[in-house]
Amino acid sequence: MKVTIDGQSIDVEPGTTILQAARMIGGDLVPPAMCYYSKLKGSGGKCRCCLVEVSKGSEADPRPMPKLMASCVTGCMDGMEVNSKSSARVTEARKSVTEFLLINHPLDCPICDQAGECDLQNLSFEHGNPKSRYIEEKRTFEPENIGPNIQLHMNRCILCQRCVQVADQLTDNRVHGVLDRGDHANISTGISKAIDNEFSGNMIDVCPVGALTDKTFRFKSRVWFNKPYNAHRECTTPGCCGKTTVWMFGGEIQRVTGRKDEYHEVEEFICNSCRFDHKDVNDWVIEGPREFEKDSVINQNNYTQKLEKVEIDTEKNILLGRDVDRKKISMASIPLNTNDKK
Numbered sequence: 001m002k003v004t005i006d007g008q009s010i011d012v013e014p015g016t017t018i019l020q021a022a023r024m025i026g027g028d029l030v031p032p033a034m035c036y037y038s039k040l041k042g043s044g045g046k047c048r049c050c051l052v053e054v055s056k057g058s059e060a061d062p063r064p065m066p067k068l069m070a071s072c073v074t075g076c077m078d079g080m081e082v083n084s085k086s087s088a089r090v091t092e093a094r095k096s097v098t099e100f101l102l103i104n105h106p107l108d109c110p111i112c113d114q115a116g117e118c119d120l121q122n123l124s125f126e127h128g129n130p131k132s133r134y135i136e137e138k139r140t141f142e143p144e145n146i147g148p149n150i151q152l153h154m155n156r157c158i159l160c161q162r163c164v165q166v167a168d169q170l171t172d173n174r175v176h177g178v179l180d181r182g183d184h185a186n187i188s189t190g191i192s193k194a195i196d197n198e199f200s201g202n203m204i205d206v207c208p209v210g211a212l213t214d215k216t217f218r219f220k221s222r223v224w225f226n227k228p229y230n231a232h233r234e235c236t237t238p239g240c241c242g243k244t245t246v247w248m249f250g251g252e253i254q255r256v257t258g259r260k261d262e263y264h265e266v267e268e269f270i271c272n273s274c275r276f277d278h279k280d281v282n283d284w285v286i287e288g289p290r291e292f293e294k295d296s297v298i299n300q301n302n303y304t305q306k307l308e309k310v311e312i313d314t315e316k317n318i319l320l321g322r323d324v325d326r327k328k329i330s331m332a333s334i335p336l337n338t339n340d341k342k
């Protein structure tokens with residue numbers, strides 16, 4: 001089947017969604033996704049960030065689809081034509097979705113551990129409004145302890161439900177989920193049960209915001225001060241790949257996460273033992289620096305980047321300036337009045 005997105009065509013298998021086709025093409029036309037996660041079955045269709053315009057339904061039925069479609073749950077049809085970044089309607093819709101997501105999201109970025117690798121932060125950077133029109137009070141929740149490893153900040157949650165799918169699909173005993181409805185809907189263990197299943201730490205990796213963070217890394221460092229390295233160890237936990245990214249500060253491993261791809265999805269899930277219990281460099285075989293997409297916040301000034309050579313051709317001018325300064329400072333033109341000396 002042939003599908004065209006923003007003028008670029010690609011052949012895809014039946015059953016491929018528009019978002020998957022866009023990711024195959026890559027680049028700027030790939031819609032943002034806050035709830036879809038390719039490694040989790042049934043994800044997507046909740047946040048509406050990935051809206052696109054279908055200007056031609058298919059070769060058989062070329063009528064455009066009247067509404068913008070969620071690309072993560074809309075299948076491709078042969079001859080389909082889609083507008084993503086090229087559509088002003090889509091851009092407007094993404095702006096509105098971002099504004100909606102931010103209505104209840106607190107401005108915690110300065111103190112949030114997720115800052116620098118937060119999908120909502122990136123989304124707002126691209127589509128956000130610098131000023132909020134919202135004057136009502138934000139929705140807030142009482143803090144809840146959900147166990148020794150994971151910190152829940154429900155105020156930051158956007159209810160993407162990825163963490164629920166992790167618990168359903170990776171662990172053998174889900175003890176949390178979305179409780180209540182409407183604007184009362186929240187992620188909770190209901191009876192403050194501890195989430196301590198061996199694969200529960202992956203909920204931290206899939207959470208697109210700072211609603212679920214690593215208690216062993218809390219407030220230790222801003223992520224951009226850490227140097228991420230790919231590392232692996234012989235892990236004996238069944239189902240764990242043992243391949244991770246270790247986040248170092250000097251010689252200290254401050255955090256261990258799954259390895260994420262360019263869409264911020266983990267390549268393979270890891271167990272809690274790798275994530276929380278192995279922070280000694282000797283536990284790991286360090287493979288080398290982890291690279292990130294060039295526009296991510298944590299990649300600014302990253303040590304893996306090839307930096308352009310900086311020619312300091314202003315030196316002469318600086319010295320020229322200094323020359324003038326030197327004269328002014330030394331006041332050579334002003335004769336020293338020895339009479340001032342007492």
Ligand code: SF4
Binds near residue numbers: 161163207
């Ligand atoms: S806690 Fe995170 S992963 Fe879970 S629903 Fe909320 S935003 Fe999504």
Ligand code: FES
Binds near residue numbers: 044047051072
């Ligand atoms: S990513 Fe498609 S609706 Fe959330």
